[in-house]
Amino acid sequence: MRTDLVLGLDEDDRATAGRLLTEFLDSYERSLSDRPLVPDVDRAALASLLENPFPDKGIGVEGLFREINGTIVPNSTAVAHPRFLAYVLGPPNGIAPHAEAIAAALNQNCNFWQLSPAASVVERAVVTWLSGLFGYGEEAGGILTGGGSIATLNALTTALHARRPDFRRRGLQTSDPQLVVYTSTEAHRCVDKAAAILGIGLDNVRHIPTDDQYRMRVDALEEAILADRAAGLEPFCVVATPGTVTTGSIDPIDPIADVCTRYGLWLHLDGAYGALFVLSDRVRDAFESAARADSIALDPHKLLFAPLEAGCLLVRDRADLTRAYAFHSSYLTVEEDDLMVDYMDHGPQLSRSFRAFKVWSALRAFGVDAFRSAIDHTLDLARHLADRVAAEPDLELLAPTPLTAVCFRIRNATEADHGAALATLVAEGTALLGPARVGGRHGIRACVTNYRTTRADIDLVVDRLAAIAGDFRLRSTVD
């Protein structure tokens, strides 16, 4: 390492770092299917990271890569493994590590455009393309966020400012009626979390019951709104979920939008999981009325296979965003520009990373069709998984499979039995699936979110589960 530029790399070290990075990326990609899904955590090695963590004299580039390969990689979960079927967690696309490296080198501060002119336009291009997928018009805007939860928090903040123009000045110190948010019993907890953070309060979040396909019941929504109005409360926002986290059920957007129009409520779509299925011809119809929503949250770090973190909030009218988030300070002298956007006025952050770059790079490098076919591939595999489960006598589907989450159970198995089955799959290196509770019943959830997963992977998982379920049956017969 050179000593005159204490934090720089000299030519040799740059070459070494580049070579070691390329070697790492190559060997990681090749070894993915053979890696343990969940690492056999070496606690002593991890604990040693806490002891004297940082030396006065550095260990150099080669020393660092030795530690990365020896301690960090083997103790990391292989989320890109083709049979990692838990959660909605996609593997990063292939160009992502390279784009991330370039974004780090450029280190643009995506707050106002003079600090990041190209980045501002790249983010605008990503946001505009995403808005167009849902039929939003010229006035639409948005911002990349740390994820879907933050996008929904920012959406509810925007809705609050739109509802109560004096909210910025008076906060919640008003004598106005309490505001009420409506979502379904299947909604992601990020809706509750946003209401709690914003001071709306969990008591003012209504979890509307769902129908037999786990979709929000519009009749029950309207009843709840009327009851709250009669009680002197102020209904103000509905969060519908096109793609619930457990079963992938899609709330009916159009009739919910009708209710919102009738009662003057903000409609937010939590599309963190489901919204990007709009790219699939098979699911697009479900989003026909999405442009009626005031805001949409979605997650490029799920179905666009961007590495964490990349969420996005879209709003039908970007003036709503600036009303909530634009503040003026004398030391940030920003010249207005009709090409560039000052993203600090569209969200709560000032310093912001160049998140849009990894999304933009992948869309440019692979083209949109590649994403359409990756998404269709996951839909095909989920259908195949559901069909195979339905055909197995000892397994039983717990819900329909409109997207890529498949919920099922082992017949006559308890919650503990399901836990044991999941643990067996992990221990033998077959797959990582998650637990599920659907309609009050315990079971298993598999979510296909990986462009590397194949039909053979799905068959292996179902074959093993059928065998484990058969063992349970025999055991319970003997008992």
Ligand SMILES: Cc1ncc(COP(=O)(O)O)c(C=O)c1O
């Ligand atoms: C419907 C839904 N909303 C919100 C989230 C949270 O998104 P994030 O983890 O990006 O904050 C998820 C995550 O899976 C989700 O499925």
